[in-house]
Amino acid sequence: MTQAMKFCSHAGCRNLIPLTERYCSKHKHEEVSRVYFHRKHSGGKYEAFYHSTAWKKLSYQYRIAHPMCENCLTHGIIRKVDICDHKIPIKQDWTKRLDYNNLQSLCQYCHNDKTESEQLSKKSN
Ligand SMILES: [Zn+2]
Numbered sequence: 001m002t003q004a005m006k007f008c009s010h011a012g013c014r015n016l017i018p019l020t021e022r023y024c025s026k027h028k029h030e031e032v033s034r035v036y037f038h039r040k041h042s043g044g045k046y047e048a049f050y051h052s053t054a055w056k057k058l059s060y061q062y063r064i065a066h067p068m069c070e071n072c073l074t075h076g077i078i079r080k081v082d083i084c085d086h087k088i089p090i091k092q093d094w095t096k097r098l099d100y101n102n103l104q105s106l107c108q109y110c111h112n113d114k115t116e117s118e119q120l121s122k123k124s125n
């Protein structure tokens with residue numbers, strides 16, 4: 001009985017390989033770099049969003065409307081906005097990424113504080 005074989009997944013490569021493999025030994029390294037590429041980009045969904053025109057436009061509009069750090073304002077402190085932040089992080093609710101009501105203006109200090117407490121609460125879970 002002959003083992004079922006297929007062509008290597010590398011474009012144009014006609015090396016026969018077992019069905020369980022994706023690449024011949026010559027192209028095996030491509031599989032590794034592909035997985036790496038995928039990993040890099042699956043986390044990059046958020047990064048890609050922050051570079052999108054839609055987000056840049058919306059956050060710009062929001063910062064114009066709310067030029068002061070909203071957190072500091074509640075404590076009577078006037079600080080210029082540094083970051084347009086999501087109240088509910090987009091990693092928690094992706095659908096709220098362009099929700100104007102989910103935005104808040106934060107200064108660098110408050111943003112670091114928020115990110116830190118988010119990470120802390122994650123650790124304690
Ligand atoms: Zn190959």
Ligand SMILES: [Zn+2]
Binds near residue numbers: 069073079108109
């Ligand atoms: Zn602040």
